[in-house]
Amino acid sequence: MRLDLVPRTRRSPVLDILSPALAFVAAVLIGGLAVAGLGVSPGEAFVTYFVTPLSEIWSLQEIALKAAPLALIATGLAFCYRANLWNIGAEGQFVVGGLAGGWVGVATHGTGGFTLWILPAMLFAGTLAGAAYAMIPAVLKVRLGVSEILTSLMLVYVAQLLLDYMVRGPLRDPAGYNFPQSVGFDGAARLPYLMEGETLHAGVVIAFLAVVLATVVLARTLFGFEVRVVGASPRAARFAGFSDARLTLAVFAISGGAAGLAGIVEVAGKIGQLQPEISPGYGFTAIIVAFLGRLSPPGILIAALVIALTTIGGEGAQIDLKLPLDLTRAFQGLLLGLVLGADVFAGYHVRLVPGGPSGRAIS
Amino acid sequence: MTLDIVQMVLVTVLAAATPLILAGIGELVAERSGVLNLGVEGMMIFGAAVSFAVAVQTGSTLLGALAGAGAGLLLAALFGILTVGLAANQVASGLSLTILGLGLSGLVGANYVGMKRDPAPHLSLPGLTDLPGIGRLLFGQDAFVYTAIALVAAVSWFLWRTRAGLTLRAIGDDHVATHALGLKVRKVRFLSVLFGGACAGLGGAYLALAYTPFWSPGMTAGRGWIALALVVFASWRPLRVAAGALLFGGATVLQLHAQAAGLGLPGQFLSALPYLATILALVLLSLGQRHGGSLAPASLGRVFTPSR
Numbered sequence: 289m290r291l292d293l294v295p296r297t298r299r300s301p302v303l304d305i306l307s308p309a310l311a312f313v314a315a316v317l318i319g320g321l322a323v324a325g326l327g328v329s330p331g332e333a334f335v336t337y338f339v340t341p342l343s344e345i346w347s348l349q350e351i352a353l354k355a356a357p358l359a360l361i362a363t364g365l366a367f368c369y370r371a372n373l374w375n376i377g378a379e380g381q382f383v384v385g386g387l388a389g390g391w392v393g394v395a396t397h398g399t400g401g402f403t404l405w406i407l408p409a410m411l412f413a414g415t416l417a418g419a420a421y422a423m424i425p426a427v428l429k430v431r432l433g434v435s436e437i438l439t440s441l442m443l444v445y446v447a448q449l450l451l452d453y454m455v456r457g458p459l460r461d462p463a464g465y466n467f468p469q470s471v472g473f474d475g476a477a478r479l480p481y482l483m484e485g486e487t488l489h490a491g492v493v494i495a496f497l498a499v500v501l502a503t504v505v506l507a508r509t510l511f512g513f514e515v516r517v518v519g520a521s522p523r524a525a526r527f528a529g530f531s532d533a534r535l536t537l538a539v540f541a542i543s544g545g546a547a548g549l550a551g552i553v554e555v556a557g558k559i560g561q562l563q564p565e566i567s568p569g570y571g572f573t574a575i576i577v578a579f580l581g582r583l584s585p586p587g588i589l590i591a592a593l594v595i596a597l598t599t600i601g602g603e604g605a606q607i608d609l610k611l612p613l614d615l616t617r618a619f620q621g622l623l624l625g626l627v628l629g630a631d632v633f634a635g636y637h638v639r640l641v642p643g644g645p646s647g648r649a650i651s
Numbered sequence: 652m653t654l655d656i657v658q659m660v661l662v663t664v665l666a667a668a669t670p671l672i673l674a675g676i677g678e679l680v681a682e683r684s685g686v687l688n689l690g691v692e693g694m695m696i697f698g699a700a701v702s703f704a705v706a707v708q709t710g711s712t713l714l715g716a717l718a719g720a721g722a723g724l725l726l727a728a729l730f731g732i733l734t735v736g737l738a739a740n741q742v743a744s745g746l747s748l749t750i751l752g753l754g755l756s757g758l759v760g761a762n763y764v765g766m767k768r769d770p771a772p773h774l775s776l777p778g779l780t781d782l783p784g785i786g787r788l789l790f791g792q793d794a795f796v797y798t799a800i801a802l803v804a805a806v807s808w809f810l811w812r813t814r815a816g817l818t819l820r821a822i823g824d825d826h827v828a829t830h831a832l833g834l835k836v837r838k839v840r841f842l843s844v845l846f847g848g849a850c851a852g853l854g855g856a857y858l859a860l861a862y863t864p865f866w867s868p869g870m871t872a873g874r875g876w877i878a879l880a881l882v883v884f885a886s887w888r889p890l891r892v893a894a895g896a897l898l899f900g901g902a903t904v905l906q907l908h909a910q911a912a913g914l915g916l917p918g919q920f921l922s923a924l925p926y927l928a929t930i931l932a933l934v935l936l937s938l939g940q941r942h943g944g945s946l947a948p949a950s951l952g953r954v955f956t957p958s959r
């Protein structure tokens with residue numbers, strides 16, 4: 289018995305869309321088995337994970353608020369991954385973006401008079417800081433050929449420690465009874481709420497606009513074309529005269545900037561101050577989202593909502609059914625693995641051939 | 652007296668280096684066969700959780716260690732099916748493995764948080780272990796440390812002194828040519844990935860059963876990633892993996908001592924040192940190799956589907 293993969297002449301468009309959906313179903317089934325193993329009825333768990341969060345206004349808002357940073361980061365990462373560059377340090381760029389933007393918020397605390405510039409300045413600072421932080425692995429890659437995978441990941445730990453230091457040290461609220469947190473931001477330094485008395489804030493709009501913008505750039509511009517060509521065929525890209533180095537720097541700047549923007553959106557939106565930890569692992573979860581959405585911005589938007597749903601559902605399951613949060617993480621890891629595995633069906637004819645060693649005989 | 656202090660430091664350096672040696676040597680074999688498995692961190696922490704759980708349940712450190720290696724092997728098998736069998740992207744599959752491993756370790760370890768075990772027993776040879784200056788370093792380690800050293804020697808011998816090792820390296824360098832020669836590319840790669848997983852799991856078991864004999868979520872703290880960096884740093888050579896691991900172990904110990912001594916530097920800065928040192932090491936290595944070309948196995952990370 290052996291497994292034969294015969295490349296399709298064209299990727300199957302039907303399976304391209306169907307395979308992530310099938311992977312999701314498979315992941316839900318395996319997750320159900322795991323839940324049953326933990327002594328909880330799978331049906332009840334399914335309702336808690338996937339239905340209850342959709343039935344209330346506040347949890348729908350929570351889903352949107354969780355999906356926004358995920359979609360924002362994953363959209364940026366899609367540029368990188370399409371070009372076969374592996375920025376896996378979005379978590380660090382998120383943290384640095386939140387820190388830099390939040391710093392502006394802390395520094396302008398108590399400013400009187402004209403304050404309309406503060407929020408844009410924060411968003412700008414966050415985006416810029418994220419992009420600059422992503423430049424470290426990008427430049428090391430371009431100049432010295434250092435693996436961007438390892439450097440970008442190492443910088444995540446550095447960023448988290450930097451934020452921890454800043455919040456416990458220079459940026460700590462002097463009147464905060466030694467709690468490791470900054471002052472609460474002024475109203476002018478917070479993202480406005482979309483509806484009176486609700487939690488949904490303008491960050492959701494920012495994320496949505498970014499996804500639309502990325503869709504247009506990828507599909508309709510020369511730069512987007514370049515990214516796609518480099519990913520599909522590096523050789524063809526070189527013949528076309530596209531510069532590897534310039535593209536590397538550009539996609540890292542985009543992904544870092546998007547992650548940084550997501551960071552400051554989270555800080556200026558939901559949190560409202562700087563804390564030692566500002567991310568529940570958005571930068572890593574976004575990697576799942578990027579692949580689940582097939583590296584296309586509209587797909588990423590849907591994937592972000594699905595992953596946000598499972599996260600909110602997971603929190604509900606922890607409270608209602610005493611199911612551990614790690615179950616959600618394991619589910620998400622499994623889901624990514626299955627999506628990648630299912631991808632093979634879109635690109636290849638898969639055949640199980642009985643008997644015999646791998647048939648490389650001249651035929 | 653001073654000799655004993657030197658020995659004490661060296662013992663702690665070796666202890667800090669052991670998980671990196673174990674995980675690094677396994678990943679080295681996988682990468683030499685052409686497969687880049689970024690899931691080391693996930694396999695390691697799952698190995699740590701499973702080993703501790705099994706050791707508590709059975710009361711046996713040996714069974715715990717074996718279970719840890721088995722846990723790493725199991726995750727590696729999933730990775731192998733994805734990347735070697737189904738030709739999935741290795742980078743993304745490795746990341747999914749890390750996320751899955753972190754989640755599973757939390758599930759397995761949930762009931763064991765806060766428990767403590769006696770650390771794995773250390774070798775004690777009457778006369779030899781008490782030798783001043785070198786006795787404890789050479790004859791007073793636990794079985795993990797000796798296993799790690801033996802693995803380095805064995806892998807080094809296997810890769811450069813046996814036909815199978817030559818085959819493995821050849822497959823890592825050119826899967827098309829080796830496939831045309833009739834070598835079993837996918838089988839060798841799958842086995843190499845399994846070996847890497849078992850080693851990573853064992854490295855995790857060392858953390859949970861010997862280094863800090865308890866389970867805490869996220870206890871690997873990026874060691875799997877540092878092990879990955881070590882393989883690059885070592886230019887895919889086993890002895891250099893061991894040397895690099897000792898250097899990193901030294902840096903870790905130095906950082907702990909500096910933190911205890913309170914040099915006036917913020918603790919966060921010292922905690923960031925191992926990660927910064929990793930980046931620095933990779934940069935220095937690249938600077939040194941600028942004219943020599945890449946030393947990586949030529950097919951590393953590339954998808955292979957057998958032609959017919």
